[in-house]
Amino acid sequence: MKDVIIVGAGLAGLSAGWRLRHFDTLVLEADTRVGGRIRSERRGNYWLNWGGHIFAGDGSSTDALLREVGVSAVAVPGTLQAMSMNGKLLKSGPIATYPLRIPMSLDARLATLKAGLKVVPAVLKYTGVVRSRKGESGAARQQRIYDFMNAQSFHDFIGDLPEDAAALFKTTVTRSAGDMDQISAGAGAGYFSLVLGIGQGLSRGIVGGPSTLTEALAASLGESVQLGATVHEVVQKPDSVIVRYRQHGVDHEVEARTAILATTADVTRRIAVTVPDDLRAALGTVKYGPHVSSAFLTNETGPRPWDDIYAIAAPKRSFAIALNHASIVRGTETVRQPGGSFMAFSPASLGQALLNKSDDEVTSTHLRDLDQVLGHDFASTVVEAKAERWEVASPYCFPGRAAVQPTLMRGASRVFLAGDYLGTLYTESSVTTGFSAAQNVTSIIATDRQSRRIVAVPSQRETA
Numbered sequence: 001m002k003d004v005i006i007v008g009a010g011l012a013g014l015s016a017g018w019r020l021r022h023f024d025t026l027v028l029e030a031d032t033r034v035g036g037r038i039r040s041e042r043r044g045n046y047w048l049n050w051g052g053h054i055f056a057g058d059g060s061s062t063d064a065l066l067r068e069v070g071v072s073a074v075a076v077p078g079t080l081q082a083m084s085m086n087g088k089l090l091k092s093g094p095i096a097t098y099p100l101r102i103p104m105s106l107d108a109r110l111a112t113l114k115a116g117l118k119v120v121p122a123v124l125k126y127t128g129v130v131r132s133r134k135g136e137s138g139a140a141r142q143q144r145i146y147d148f149m150n151a152q153s154f155h156d157f158i159g160d161l162p163e164d165a166a167a168l169f170k171t172t173v174t175r176s177a178g179d180m181d182q183i184s185a186g187a188g189a190g191y192f193s194l195v196l197g198i199g200q201g202l203s204r205g206i207v208g209g210p211s212t213l214t215e216a217l218a219a220s221l222g223e224s225v226q227l228g229a230t231v232h233e234v235v236q237k238p239d240s241v242i243v244r245y246r247q248h249g250v251d252h253e254v255e256a257r258t259a260i261l262a263t264t265a266d267v268t269r270r271i272a273v274t275v276p277d278d279l280r281a282a283l284g285t286v287k288y289g290p291h292v293s294s295a296f297l298t299n300e301t302g303p304r305p306w307d308d309i310y311a312i313a314a315p316k317r318s319f320a321i322a323l324n325h326a327s328i329v330r331g332t333e334t335v336r337q338p339g340g341s342f343m344a345f346s347p348a349s350l351g352q353a354l355l356n357k358s359d360d361e362v363t364s365t366h367l368r369d370l371d372q373v374l375g376h377d378f379a380s381t382v383v384e385a386k387a388e389r390w391e392v393a394s395p396y397c398f399p400g401r402a403a404v405q406p407t408l409m410r411g412a413s414r415v416f417l418a419g420d421y422l423g424t425l426y427t428e429s430s431v432t433t434g435f436s437a438a439q440n441v442t443s444i445i446a447t448d449r450q451s452r453r454i455v456a457v458p459s460q461r462e463t464a
């Protein structure tokens with residue numbers, strides 16, 4: 001019997017696997033690669049990226065994981081707050097002044113400022129809400145974050161706005177993968193705090209690309225990671241868990257003392273057939289939105305005006321944001337090296353509009369807009385372009401989401417859940433929940449081992 005079976009080799013499953021690597025562990029991954037929604041590929045000094053790209057900093061679970069594994073991450077050197085709208089690219093100055101500097105009608109400007117007067121205090125309040133309090137558990141803090149302004153949508157909170165004013169808010173809030181009428185007011189405020197790096201921002205990039213981390217984690221687990229292994233049923237018994245999966249056309253059944261389900265909530269609900277009904281029902285309420293992303297490798301030979309920018313928000317475009325992944329390379333060089341790497345991604349309804357388009361249509365739509373945003377003949381420098389669609393891209397916090405959190409966190413006695421849908425911090429939630437599932441598994445295995453030793457003791461005495 002295995003000690004633990006981990007279903008899913010995304011960041012959550014691999015983080016759990018890392019902490020459990022000295023036990024008899026089996027990781028079952030349906031895809032032909034590890035990493036799940038983390039996906040980057042190296043190209044010389046650069047990397048193409050299609051998934052999660054910016055990570056939590058000092059004191060976070062991600063920080064602990066990176067240090068343990070020995071993978072380097074750096075504070076992203078370029079600005080995270082550039083914006084291009086109505087023909088103007090802003091990359092410096094306080095973000096609060098953007099509505100005054102972006103060309104737009106007086107009506108739209110006044111409406112933006114009025115809505116801003118609601119949003120700014122909510123963002124500041126959120127910053128207080130997320131702050132850790134002495135002696136409290138991570139779960140208590142997470143519940144407080146879900147509870148914050150969870151009764152209404154962000155759209156209802158700011159009200160109807162003229163197109164340009166709405167576009168300014170939409171481009172940030174929808175990066176959560178939910179549209180303004182889908183995401184809660186508190187989560188909208190939280191997203192501003194997150195992307196602006198106020199309080200608990202995601203602000204670190206992984207040197208060499210995010211897959212450096214997931215591949216390093218998988219390497220530490222060696223043959224314990226099985227690819228192309230699709231789990232279809234996880235059954236909890238009194239003292240063990242039975243996992244049924246199919247790999248290379250062959251059905252397998254394996255038994256373990258414990259299991260960690262590190263799949264998205266929809267998959268977990270489908271395969272965890274014996275978890276309590278209220279937990280399955282809670283899993284069914286989790287909502288995800290789509291992302292469609294394109295990665296572009298470029299071959300420019302000299303400096304570009306965007307070398308000191310990491311993220312450019314792009315209201316009223318086919319993508320919400322463009323990311324200069326070469327910014328991390330720029331931060332390490334003394335002389336500007338040739339080449340670069342960009343990513344554009346379309347979340348929520350922008351992503352929905354592209355989900356069924358061909359790869360060529362996705363990359364050409366993104367490239368057309370990116371060329372207009374950046375100018376300077378950007379498109380003529382592109383030497384490689386590749387698209388990726390994520391139908392289940394990111395979980396978003398909808399009005400009422402807070403109420404199901406206690407049920408989701410309860411888990412079952414030998415089956416533990418991990419994944420970003422259990423928290424509000426994306427990759428950081430994946431790592432935190434992976435670590436805590438690993439901790440639960442470790443203590444159950446410890447108890448099982450001690451009980452076996454206790455059973456062995458009388459027989460030793462009898463033979464003495």
Ligand SMILES: Cc1cc2nc3c(=O)[nH]c(=O)nc-3n(C[C@H](O)[C@H](O)[C@H](O)COP(=O)(O)OP(=O)(O)OC[C@H]3O[C@@H](n4cnc5c(N)ncnc54)[C@H](O)[C@@H]3O)c2cc1C
Nearest residue numbers: 008010011012030036037051052053054231419420426427
């Ligand atoms: C375009 C994009 C940009 C993003 N940007 C950021 C960002 O900048 N910062 C950030 O923090 N987050 C970001 N995210 C979100 C981040 O990528 C995710 O929160 C995180 O990677 C989720 O990891 P996970 O392990 O919880 O889930 P997943 O990565 O989804 O892992 C689940 C794994 O389970 C496997 N699986 C599914 N079904 C089965 C089955 N039946 N049997 C076996 N295996 C199965 C899947 O193949 C997958 O590998 C972004 C996401 C996208 C798509």
